[in-house]
Amino acid sequence: SPLCPGPTCPLCQGSMAPGAGKGACHEEDLSFFSEDEQHLRRRYAESVIASEISKIRDSMLQRNFIDFLLNQKSAAVEEDQEERWYNDLLKLSLHDKQRNI
Numbered sequence: 001s002p003l004c005p006g007p008t009c010p011l012c013q014g015s016m017a018p019g020a021g022k023g024a025c026h027e028e029d030l031s032f033f034s035e036d037e038q039h040l041r042r043r044y045a046e047s048v049i050a051s052e053i054s055k056i057r058d059s060m061l062q063r064n065f066i067d068f069l070l071n072q073k074s075a076a077v078e079e080d081q082e083e084r085w086y087n088d089l090l091k092l093s094l095h096d097k098q099r100n101i
Contacts (some may be wrong), residue, residue: 033041
């Protein structure tokens with residue numbers, strides 16, 4: 001079972017007896033809490049986990065969006081270069097046609 005981090009623990013919120021030691025809230029049955037307390041602590045733990053997942057997801061979305069923007073910019077630069085080459089070739093071919101007339 002995981003170790004209890006102490007005051008930041010979503011299960012016991014550091015309310016274990018000082019002599020209980022780290023991890024005690026995860027090793028023992030939580031029946032010393034009333035059902036309402038257990039429910040509230042479980043809900044709190046779930047909300048902490050959901051919040052952390054949300055932060056991670058938002059961070060990933062931000063990175064993906066930045067990558068998307070950078071890729072769009074590099075694609076636009078490549079398209080501009082290809083367009084310039086095409087226009088240069090078109091000008092050369094028109095110039096050659098005019099010389100041959």
